Amino acid sequence: MGETFKALVLDQVDDAFSAEFRDVAVDDLPEGDVTVAIEYSTINYKDGLVINGNVGRLVREFPHIPGIDFAGTVEASDSDAFKPGDKVVLTGWRVGEVHWGGLGQKARVKADWLVPLPEKLSPKQAMAVGTAGFTSMLCVDALEAHGLVPGNGEVLVTGGAGGVGSVAIAILAQRGYDVVTSTGRRAEDGFLKDLGAAEIIDRADLSEADSRPLERERWAGCVDTVAGKTLSTVLAQMKYGGSVAACGLAGGNTLETTVLPFLLRGVNILGIDSVMQPAENRTRIWQRIADDLPLEKLDALTNVISLNDVPDVASAILKGQVRGRTVVNVNA
Numbered sequence: 208m209g210e211t212f213k214a215l216v217l218d219q220v221d222d223a224f225s226a227e228f229r230d231v232a233v234d235d236l237p238e239g240d241v242t243v244a245i246e247y248s249t250i251n252y253k254d255g256l257v258i259n260g261n262v263g264r265l266v267r268e269f270p271h272i273p274g275i276d277f278a279g280t281v282e283a284s285d286s287d288a289f290k291p292g293d294k295v296v297l298t299g300w301r302v303g304e305v306h307w308g309g310l311g312q313k314a315r316v317k318a319d320w321l322v323p324l325p326e327k328l329s330p331k332q333a334m335a336v337g338t339a340g341f342t343s344m345l346c347v348d349a350l351e352a353h354g355l356v357p358g359n360g361e362v363l364v365t366g367g368a369g370g371v372g373s374v375a376i377a378i379l380a381q382r383g384y385d386v387v388t389s390t391g392r393r394a395e396d397g398f399l400k401d402l403g404a405a406e407i408i409d410r411a412d413l414s415e416a417d418s419r420p421l422e423r424e425r426w427a428g429c430v431d432t433v434a435g436k437t438l439s440t441v442l443a444q445m446k447y448g449g450s451v452a453a454c455g456l457a458g459g460n461t462l463e464t465t466v467l468p469f470l471l472r473g474v475n476i477l478g479i480d481s482v483m484q485p486a487e488n489r490t491r492i493w494q495r496i497a498d499d500l501p502l503e504k505l506d507a508l509t510n511v512i513s514l515n516d517v518p519d520v521a522s523a524i525l526k527g528q529v530r531g532r533t534v535v536n537v538n539a
Contacts, residue, residue, distance in 0.1 A: 209234055213537075214311025215517055217257065217271045224260050226518060231272070236315035237307050240286045243295060243316070245279040247334040248309035248535040250512075250520050251370065252457075257303065258521040265304045274535075275302055276337040277309025278330035286318035294324035296493065298338040299482040310517060312537050322489045325497035334534045335509040336496055339370030341489075342481040344496050346371075346430040346452035347378050349477045353450045357383035360427030360446055364388040365413065365437055366457055367404060368395045368530045375430045376402040377504040387426075389413055389437070395530055402504055413437040414458060418444075420465040424472070428452075435459035445474045454479035508532055513539040 211230040218225045236242065256262040257273045266273070281293040289295065300320045302308045307315075324333055355362070362379055366372040367388030379386045380403020388399055391410035399407055414437045422443040429451040431438050435458030441451060442464050453476055468474040484492070508531030512520055516535075523529050 212312035213514065214272045215258070215274075215514065217261065217266065217269060217273060219261065219269045226258050228515070231311065233313060236313065239315040239317050240284065241281055241289050241295075241316060241318050241321060242283040243277065243279045243297075243314050243321075244282045245277045245309055245312055245314055245537050246330040247279070248274045248277045248537055249334045249337040249339075250517060250524055250529070250533045250535060251275055251338055252524055254303065254310070255521045255524040258518060259525060267305075272307040272311045273303045274308030274310030275299070275304070276334060277314055278324060278333040279314075280330075282313070284318070288318045289321060289323075294330060295321040296324050296330070296333045297321055298341050298489075299484060301482060310514065310535065310537065319486055322486070322493050325494055327497040327502075331511070331534060331536075332502060332505060335505050335532045336374065336500065337370070337532060337534075338481055339532060340374040340496060340500065340505075341492060342371050342454050342479060343375040343378055343430065344492050344499070345479050345481055345484070346375060346454055346477075347382070347499075348492060348495060349452050349479060350428045350430070350450050353475055353477065354448065355428040355450065357385075361385050361387050361406075361425060363426045363429040363441060364404075364432075365429070365441070366390065366410075366432035366455065367399050367402075367407070368392050369432060369457070370532050371432045371454060372430070373399075373402055373508045373531045374500065374505075376404050377508070378500055379403070379430075381499060381501045381504075384428075392527070392530070398508075398530065401507060410437075413440045416440045420467045421471065431455065433458040435461060436463075438462055439464045442468045442474060442476070445472060447472045448474075450475040450477055452477045452479050454481075505532075509534055511536055
């Protein structure tokens with residue numbers, strides 16, 4: 208069969224869904240101009256949905272290799288942008304959904320989807336960042352582009368124990384912000400304070416609050432990973448001119464609010480998409496990550512697993528049992 212590599216392969220015939228490890232022929236990789244020898248990948252919530260029965264039908268064609276992130280070394284290239292031996296990172300572009308992803312030892316993708324790995328980051332550290340950390344930095348970047356600076360007041364991060372929230376806390380604290388975070392997992396308070404949270408509030412204070420259209424002004428900015436009732440409450444509590452970077456929907460995809468925060472306080476909702484970001488902005492954001500994310504805190508919020516451990520962790524992430532970032536050593 209020629210050269211092969213190990214991968215987690217999803218398959219579906221009629222209603223029968225399977226996820227199993229297989230040896231895959233390199234010649235079976237999808238079209239693309241760069242082949243990457245993967246070193247590390249990650250497990251994200253979207254990966255959990257796909258691996259556990261393809262919830263939401265994110266994957267439409269089988270067989271399929273999941274994994275929305277990967278980092279590694281270019282093995283072959285038909286592109287002038289990369290040569291064999293280059294270190295690269297990939298997040299987004301619907302890799303792991305429409306295109307074969309990173310939960311295997313090799314991948315073949317379009318050169319435009321890849322970003323040169325910043326010199327300050329190793330492939331393992333890049334995957335400790337992954338889509339979650341990339342999204343976190345997009346949020347911080349957008350908030351600062353709309354006027355947020357240290358000293359403006361408290362910055363809220365909702366869902367602080369998750370992948371996006373935990374990295375956002377570390378970045379904001381490193382940049383000198385007064386960070387408050389919400390969580391439903393109060394056993395993680397120590398972990399969140401170590402990341403840089405000055406105060407921790409219970410998730411129910413936001414998700415179950417009987418809030419009015421406008422509440423007492425408190426938050427100068429917010430990274431919101433939750434949406435739903437939580438986002439409605441946060442909007443009512445934003446300070447004049449403050450912005451919310453909305454990047455998740457763990458609490459649902461609806462938003463019930465009024466126009467009053469926008470008309471009377473000039474509040475902004477900044478929609479954050481990490482999947483289809485253009486290459487130039489990806490490169491800039493990855494360099495900001497290398498410069499602004501404290502790597503010692505990144506190590507503290509990272510757990511490394513082997514490829515064989517992926518199915519169990521993919522199930523746990525859907526149950527809210529995974530904190531921080533999970534990195535997959537695909538060669539272990």
